[in-house]
Amino acid sequence: MSQRGNILLIVIVILVIIAGVIFLFTRNKADTTRIPLPLNQSNSEDSENQSTFSFVNPKKSAHYESNTPKHGSTLVGVPVNVVIDFNFDLAKPSSISIMKETAEYGVGETKIDVNKLAMRRDMNPNAPDGLYTVTYNACWPDGSCHDGSFQFAIDSKFSANFNDMTDQNNVTIRMSGNTFEPMNIIINKGTKVTWVNDDSVEHFVNTDSHPAHTYEPKQNSQALSYGDSYSYTFEKPGIYPYHCSAHERVMKASILVR
Ligand SMILES: [Cu+2]
Structure with a gap:
């Protein structure tokens, strides 16, 4: 290979490395940049x-x-x-x-x-x-x-503001337009809840808080693509606040189990 060819090759390699570094840096920044919310912020x-x-x-x-x-x-x-x-x-x-x-x-x-x-x-x-x-x-x-x-x-x-679904043994919640629909529901214990992603972006079912997801760990799903579904059966009465970790500012919901 000619000397000019070698120089061209080196320049291309350097450009690819720079592009890679910029890509990794911006992606990492997008993942971690979060404006901290005051603790008493109303949800x-x-x-x-x-x-x-x-x-x-x-x-x-x-x-x-x-x-x-x-x-x-x-x-x-x-x-x-x-x-x-x-x-x-x-x-x-x-x-x-x-x-x-x-x-x-x-x-x-x-x-x-x-x-x-x-x-x-x-x-x-x-x-x-x-x-x-x-x-x-x-x-x-x-x-x-x-x-x-x-x-x-x-x-x-x-709880009067919650959607009473206690007449159903199987409940479906759509993940649609970056919301859980219905958002706040009441179910009986033993009810199987199935979330279905209707959006083209990935969603998650994550128990609070964010990003620890520790309140009811078994409720956590993997990433759900368009058309994917995930189910969890709630056995213990109580309130279950949850969110989507990809859209945790807007995608929040609660399930009251009786
Ligand atoms: Cu989401």
Whole structure:
């Protein structure tokens, strides 16, 4: 090959490498650039529900990432569990307390997930409407602990805004126009819910929070392309907030299981 040919080849190789680097950089940026939301930002559920509860500011412990239920949210039913996500390995004796006034509504032990990045505690399914304060103590492998707190509310009268589908044993939710349709539904326990993607873009079914997806992990789907469907059967009564992780700002919904 001539010297000119060699130079041309080298230039082409360099251009391809530069193009590759630019592609990787912009793609990575698109994945990770998120404007952080204030913790007390209303979600669609709150604005719809016109919550009358007033919430004090949350206290975030070291290594805190997110929690479900979300701070400042008003739910139409009792959460099946309270889950708190961290970016560091949790260790014993980490603990969660779920209080309304002076009564504890957490039941059983606080459990640390296998990956050690979340801890959870079941909630008393008979918990009444009202304001709940979650306080937690997050402990680390070196024996140190940090505490934090947040609040959520339960107001069952807002379930009147939900689509009552308790007469069906199999429910279908369409993923259409970047929404879940119907968005907020009531079903009986044991009901199989099937999501179908009617859009040309990929959607997901992801339990809250984002991006931890830890509240009801078995509800999480893989990526769903056009025409794909995914099913999950809800066995335990309670409220199940979920979203699509590809469109988590707009694509949110809830299922109340009775
Ligand atoms: Cu989506």
